[in-house]
Amino acid sequence: GNSVTQMEGPVTLSEEAFLTINCTYTATGYPSLFWYVQYPGEGLQLLLKATKADDKGSNKGFEATYRKETTSFHLEKGSVQVSDSAVYFCALSPYNNNDMRFGAGTRLTVKP
Amino acid sequence: SQTIHQWPATLVQPVGSPLSLECTVEGTSNPNLYWYRQAAGRGLQLLFYSVGIGQISSEVPQNLSASRPQDRQFILSSKKLLLSDSGFYLCAWSVMMNTEAFFGQGTRLTVV
Numbered sequence: 545g546n547s548v549t550q551m552e553g554p555v556t557l558s559e560e561a562f563l564t565i566n567c568t569y570t571a572t573g574y575p576s577l578f579w580y581v582q583y584p585g586e587g588l589q590l591l592l593k594a595t596k597a598d599d600k601g602s603n604k605g606f607e608a609t610y611r612k613e614t615t616s617f618h619l620e621k622g623s624v625q626v627s628d629s630a631v632y633f634c635a636l637s638p639y640n641n642n643d644m645r646f647g648a649g650t651r652l653t654v655k656p
Numbered sequence: 657s658q659t660i661h662q663w664p665a666t667l668v669q670p671v672g673s674p675l676s677l678e679c680t681v682e683g684t685s686n687p688n689l690y691w692y693r694q695a696a697g698r699g700l701q702l703l704f705y706s707v708g709i710g711q712i713s714s715e716v717p718q719n720l721s722a723s724r725p726q727d728r729q730f731i732l733s734s735k736k737l738l739l740s741d742s743g744f745y746l747c748a749w750s751v752m753m754n755t756e757a758f759f760g761q762g763t764r765l766t767v768v
Contacts, residue, residue: 648699
């Protein structure tokens, strides 16, 4: 079946540090891939997406590239801010059904 | 523009009591609708999804049920709550397969 595996947290970084959160997936065909962010006590917000191989999604300084050869969609940001502290979820949406799957989430804390 | 409403925001219920959480979507027709549960410090578990009125797919056997009485209304219910039903419940919608989902603000359920 379809599944998403992302690196376990928590991740603690200093402000302006480089961020990488790894995500790999298992799916048939060509799913769409997403990163969501969840701030405390809130629902999930879409951060970025990619719908086909080699697409790069980007938003608010975050980037992720759809790598079909490695079935990966790693999230990166060159310089994190305190306001980036949140839980980040990698997700996939299959091309042929409605079974959207999420990773376990990675908690990021950025310290001043 | 499309919006999703989910209520209540927080709920404290005794063991054995019934549950009804409601979710409505505005600004779109025939959305795919989802209920997820997020246990403390853990990822999202897909509970139910619906592609149309009266059509409910259940992911895991559990103490919960879902109904879709109207096109843009999705209800999560239980006849008798268990302590293990505590968690953060999220409603979401999407336009179709292979696209992103948009989330409500969530309901924090505590069963005591």
